[in-house]
Amino acid sequence: MSEEHNEPESVWTSNRFWSRSAGWVTGFSAVLLILLTMDTLGQITMGSAEDLANKVTKRVPSASVINYKVTYEYSAARGHEVPVIGDKELFFGRSDYSETEANALLEKGKLTSQSKNCMNCHTLLGNGAYYAPDLTKAWLDPAWQTGGVMQGMTGTTSPDEAMLVFFQNPDKYASHSRRMPNLGITAEEAKGLVAFLKQMSSIDTNGFPRNFNKIQGSTQK
Amino acid sequence: MSIATPKYLSQSLAMKYFFVAVVLFGAQLVMGLIAAYQFVNPEFLFNVFNFSTARMVHINALVVWMLYAMIGSAYWMLPEETGIETVGVKLGTLGFYVLTLAVTVVVGVFILVQVGPGTDASIWLINEGREYLEAPRWADIGITVVVLIFVYNVFATVMKGKRTGITTVLMADLIALAGLYLAGMFYTSNITMDQFWWWWVIHLWVEATWEVFVGVLIAYGLIKVMGANRQIVEMWLWIEVTMLFGSGILGMGHHYFWIGTPEYWWEIGALFSALEPVPLVGMLVHVIYDMGKHNGKVNNGPAFSWFIVNAFGNFLGAGVWGFMHTLPQINIYTHGSQFTAGHGHLAFYGAYATILIGMMYVAIQRRNNIEEMRSTATSKWAVSLITIGVLGMTVALTLSGYVQAFVERAEYGATWDGYFIAQGATWFTQGIDWRLAMGVVTLIGFLLLVKDLLTIAKRSKALAK
Numbered sequence: 001m002s003e004e005h006n007e008p009e010s011v012w013t014s015n016r017f018w019s020r021s022a023g024w025v026t027g028f029s030a031v032l033l034i035l036l037t038m039d040t041l042g043q044i045t046m047g048s049a050e051d052l053a054n055k056v057t058k059r060v061p062s063a064s065v066i067n068y069k070v071t072y073e074y075s076a077a078r079g080h081e082v083p084v085i086g087d088k089e090l091f092f093g094r095s096d097y098s099e100t101e102a103n104a105l106l107e108k109g110k111l112t113s114q115s116k117n118c119m120n121c122h123t124l125l126g127n128g129a130y131y132a133p134d135l136t137k138a139w140l141d142p143a144w145q146t147g148g149v150m151q152g153m154t155g156t157t158s159p160d161e162a163m164l165v166f167f168q169n170p171d172k173y174a175s176h177s178r179r180m181p182n183l184g185i186t187a188e189e190a191k192g193l194v195a196f197l198k199q200m201s202s203i204d205t206n207g208f209p210r211n212f213n214k215i216q217g218s219t220q221k
Numbered sequence: 222m223s224i225a226t227p228k229y230l231s232q233s234l235a236m237k238y239f240f241v242a243v244v245l246f247g248a249q250l251v252m253g254l255i256a257a258y259q260f261v262n263p264e265f266l267f268n269v270f271n272f273s274t275a276r277m278v279h280i281n282a283l284v285v286w287m288l289y290a291m292i293g294s295a296y297w298m299l300p301e302e303t304g305i306e307t308v309g310v311k312l313g314t315l316g317f318y319v320l321t322l323a324v325t326v327v328v329g330v331f332i333l334v335q336v337g338p339g340t341d342a343s344i345w346l347i348n349e350g351r352e353y354l355e356a357p358r359w360a361d362i363g364i365t366v367v368v369l370i371f372v373y374n375v376f377a378t379v380m381k382g383k384r385t386g387i388t389t390v391l392m393a394d395l396i397a398l399a400g401l402y403l404a405g406m407f408y409t410s411n412i413t414m415d416q417f418w419w420w421w422v423i424h425l426w427v428e429a430t431w432e433v434f435v436g437v438l439i440a441y442g443l444i445k446v447m448g449a450n451r452q453i454v455e456m457w458l459w460i461e462v463t464m465l466f467g468s469g470i471l472g473m474g475h476h477y478f479w480i481g482t483p484e485y486w487w488e489i490g491a492l493f494s495a496l497e498p499v500p501l502v503g504m505l506v507h508v509i510y511d512m513g514k515h516n517g518k519v520n521n522g523p524a525f526s527w528f529i530v531n532a533f534g535n536f537l538g539a540g541v542w543g544f545m546h547t548l549p550q551i552n553i554y555t556h557g558s559q560f561t562a563g564h565g566h567l568a569f570y571g572a573y574a575t576i577l578i579g580m581m582y583v584a585i586q587r588r589n590n591i592e593e594m595r596s597t598a599t600s601k602w603a604v605s606l607i608t609i610g611v612l613g614m615t616v617a618l619t620l621s622g623y624v625q626a627f628v629e630r631a632e633y634g635a636t637w638d639g640y641f642i643a644q645g646a647t648w649f650t651q652g653i654d655w656r657l658a659m660g661v662v663t664l665i666g667f668l669l670l671v672k673d674l675l676t677i678a679k680r681s682k683a684l685a686k
Contacts, residue, residue, distance in 0.1 A: 015386060015452065018459035022390075025463045029470035036489070043483050044413045059481050060413045103410070110410045112339025114350030120273035125416055125480040126557035128352050130625075131260070131272045133640040134557050136479075143637040171268060176641045178263040181271045189339040200412055206487070208479035209635035210553050 049099040052085060059204040063102035066091045066195050070202045072140055072212055080207025091198070092160050092191065102195065109196025112189040121180075124200065126208060132180065137212050139194075139201035149175050163194045229300040231307035231378075232588065234314050238293030239581050241321055243671060245286035246574075248328070250664050252279035257657040274335045277348075277355050278328065283569060284353055285324055290577035291434055292371055295391060297584050298441045299375060303382025309374040316370040323363045327356055344408060351415070353423055354405045361406050368399045386455030390462055391437050398430040413481030420476040428497065428539075429469035431573060435535065436461040438576050439504060439528065445583055446524050447515045457507045464500035472497045478549045479556055487549045494547040498540030508532040521586050522596035523677065526604050527579030534571020534608075542567050542615065554630045559652070560622030567615040570607075581674060589678040597680060599673040606666030613659030621652030 011017045047058030052065060069089035075082045088095040097105070113119070119128035122135050133141075144150045144159040151157060153173045154165040166173050167190035170180035185193070256275040259265050263272075299307050307313065330347055337343030344350070345358045356364065372395050379388045404421035440458045443449040474490025508528060519525040542564040546555040555561070586594040625643045633639025643649055 013456060015456045015459060018456055018463060019386070019389075022459050022462040022466070026466040026470070029466055033470050033473065036485075040417065040477070040482050040486075041414075044411070044417060044481055046411045046414075059483070060411055063410070107410045108339055110412065110415075111341065111344065111408075114408075115337045115339050115343035115348060117273045117277060117336055117348055117350045117355070119350060119352045120277045120355075121271075123557035124412060127416060127419075127476075127480070128557070129273070129276050130557065130559055130562055131256075131276070133637045134635065137635075138637070141637045149638075175637070176644075178641075178644070179267065181268045181273075183336055184338075186338070192339060196412075203413055203481040205479045205481055206484055208553055208556060209630065211631075211634045213634050213636050 049102075055085075057085075057204075061085060061199065061202045062099060063106035063195065063199055064097060064099050065202045066102055066105065066198050067095045067097055070139065070198065072137060072201070078207070080210065081212060082204055082207070083202045085202060090158075091195070092164075105192050105195035106199055108189060108192030109194070110192075112185065112193050113196055116183045116185065116189075125203070125205060132178070134209065135197060135200065136203075136205060136209060137201050139198045140213065142213055143175070160194050160198075163197070164190050167193055227300075229306050230310045231296045231300045231313075232584070234307075234310060234317060235293040235295075235297035235584060236588065237314075237317055238289045238296065239584060241324075242286045242289035242293060242577070243581070243674065245282045245289065245324075247667060247671070249279055249282035249286060250660070250667055252276070252282060254657070254660050254664060257653075257660045260653045261657055270332075271335075274331065278331050280353055281331070281355055282328075287431075287569075287573050287577060290580065291431075293584075294438055294577065294580040295371070295375060295395075297580065299378050299388070301445075302385050302388050302441070303378050305378065305382035307374055308377035308381055309370070312370055313374050316367040319363065320367040323360050323367075327360045330357070331355070341408070351405070351419055354419065358406065361402075365399070365402060365406075368402070372396065372399050385451070386458060387437055387440050390433065390458055394430050394433045394437065398426065398434070401425045401430065416480045417477070417482060420473060424473045424476055425470070427569075427572075428472060429466060432465045432469065432500070432535075432539075433462055435531070435572060435576050436465065436504065438580055439508065439531070442524065442528055442576070442579060442583060443508070443511050445587070446519050446521045446528070447511060448518075448520075449511045449515065454511070457503075461500050461504055461507075464496075464503060468493050468496035468499060475547050475549075475552070478552055491548050495544065497547075498536070498544050501536045501540040505532045505536045520592065521582055521594045523594070523600040523604070523673070524579045524582035524586070526596060526600070527575050527582065530604060530608055531571065531575035531579065534567065534575050536571075538564070538567030538569075538571030538615070542619070554626040555622060558622045558625040558629070559618045559649075560626065563615045563618035563622055566611055566618065570611040578670065582677075585674065585678050586681075589682065591678065591681045591685070593685075594677065594681045595684070597673060597677055599669050600677065603666050603670035603673050606669065607663055608666075610659045610661075610663030610666055613662065614656045617652040617655035617659060619652075621649045621656075624649040624652070 044060050046060045047056065047062045049062050049064040051058050052062055052068060065085060067088055069086040071084045071086060072081050073084045121129050121132040123130065124135050126134060126136060139159065142148050144162050150166060151162045154162045156162040156165055164187065167185045168187060169182060171182045252275045256272055256279055259272045259275065296307060296313065334347050337347040347357055349355050349357055375395055376392055379392055401422050404418045409415050436458050440454045443454055444451055471489055472494035474486040475494040477486035478490060546552050546560050624646050628646055629635060629639045629643035633642055
């Protein structure tokens with residue numbers, strides 16, 4: 001093999017110049033990423049029960065949000081929809097879950113979502129697999145509300161109860177030919193999952209999904 | 222020029238890594254076909270071997286076979302670049318067996334146990350349930366230890382032997398690659414925080430450190446296969462590193478549009494990820510330039526074919542298909558649709574599978590002291606069928622993704638009903654059918670590839686006599 005040793009004629013063909021550029025550009029990008037990360041981590045840290053009680057808006061609200069009504073409404077200021085946390089709402093018959101209780105429910109739900117491998121069929125915040133519906137705003141989906149197909153099939157009268165029944169035997173309540181399999185989800189795990197989905201629906205996702213359930217005639221009721 | 226080299230233990234170890242990589246590649250395709258068929262017939266293996274399980278093994282086999290082939294490639298080129306046997310190669314061999322045992326246990330548990338109760342124990346022992354990082358925590362720790370052995374071996378060898386531009390980039394890249402894995406090894410109930418750090422591993426691997434690794438392999442490959450001038454090749458490598466890290470590190474912003482992270486990521490993600498195709502164009506130009514300079518004279522036909530498919534595939538799959546939906550204005554409709562699956566298929570294939578298969582051919586040629594290894598009919602059929610298969614899957618999934626973007630998202634406002642209406646739309650299901658057919662084409666190409674990898678050395682030797 002011939003190894004030619006050409007002296008570089010200009011800086012643009014100098015390996016020394018390019019290796020130093022690589023170092024500086026990489027270092028600069030990494031420092032910027034770390035600074036942005038520090039800012040972002042502050043903004044995405046979960047809020048507290050006090051924040052909710054005092055109507056302090058957090059991008060990721062506390063698990064105690066299960067005590068409140070969540071809606072997804074258009075904000076003229078932001079140009080897209082944002083979650084709105086309203087008055088108290090019953091969640092499995094109660095609206096007085098302490099922060100500790102709510103956190104325990106959320107943790108059980110999040111752990112269940114991982115150990116049951118939800119993300120390899122569904123998307124969560126749009127990430128995952130594409131075999132089943134996105135779960136970002138599933139809690140607010142008309143399918144689970146009064147008059148929706150899921151309450152009808154499960155014989156229940158509220159989204160939380162409908163989900164609780166569905167998760168324990170999903171293969172028995174098929175809304176379409178593609179069914180959800182039976183993953184051996186217990187009542188306790190199912191309740192945690194409902195809390196997890198409700199809390200996820202309250203996260204400020206910068207308007208994703210867009211126009212969620214806002215299109216006329218967008219649902220088959 | 223002679224390609225005869227001493228029989229390095231490091232290169233024997235590399236062959237072991239390549240062998241397991243090919244086995245896992247096969248597993249990836251079989252699992253992909255099961256999942257693709259379940260899209261067409263959802264009752265297939267329902268409640269026995271669900272889509273989630275097939276898909277999990279599909280994507281994990283992908284990641285692991287690529288890591289195996291990357292480690293194999295590094296162990297292969299290390300003695301040639303440094304001029305000495307790899308330091309700690311025996312420890313490296315032990316690491317190989319430990320890693321392979323661990324991978325076997327993890328895959329066995331994935332296939333047989335599948336899911337566990339919603340407890341910490343499941344995360345530690347069965348399945349972490351985070352896409353691409355499903356390996357349970359015990360395996361995470363094992364993988365980290367084995368990778369640290371590998372990184373130590375590379376560093377110790379380069380320090381002791383000759384240091385080149387290629388090995389310098391390799392060392393820097395491996396430190397980043399290994400360190401980033403740690404960002405994925407914790408549990409939090411905050412899904413936004415979870416996905417924020419999850420992307421540190423996924424994005425900074427596949428859109429930064431892995432791409433730089435590819436740059437290293439192209440540099441080495443062009444020198445060995447075409448006799449390209451090292452100084453020029455290494456200059457290109459440094460330019461690629463500058464551009465890949467310059468765009469890729471902050472390009473991470475395109476994953477932070479919709480997961481609960483602040484709005485400023487829209488601008489950062491849009492700008493830097495729009496720049497991400499630039500280095501891929503550079504890599505394509507680099508390969509074509511060198512090919513022209515050497516009048517296409519190569520000593521390894523099949524490896525060179527795979528390098529060419531890499532240059533185009535990386536640009537198309539990662540560059541064009543990535544850019545298509547990277548701007549937030551478009552991504553709000555395509556995020557979480559088959560659009561992403563289309564991009565994923567061509568990008569992983571074009572950027573990584575191709576170059577790693579090329580490296581296997583380089584290793585086979587040099588291991589057997591074959592001065593000139595020409596493509597066989599099987600080599601040509603293999604590269605053609607796999608490329609047509611993956612390209613076909615990509616186009617099919619992209620078309621299905623369009624239907625989702627327009628029907629599910631724009632027309633029906635992304636509801637549960639909207640999702641299933643789009644999934645049932647004729648143009649969507651046609652895409653899904655074509656994806657399955659093209660998956661079969663890919664599998665046939667893979668079988669021919671295995672045959673070729675096993676027989677080409679013998680055939681080339683017989684031809685030389």
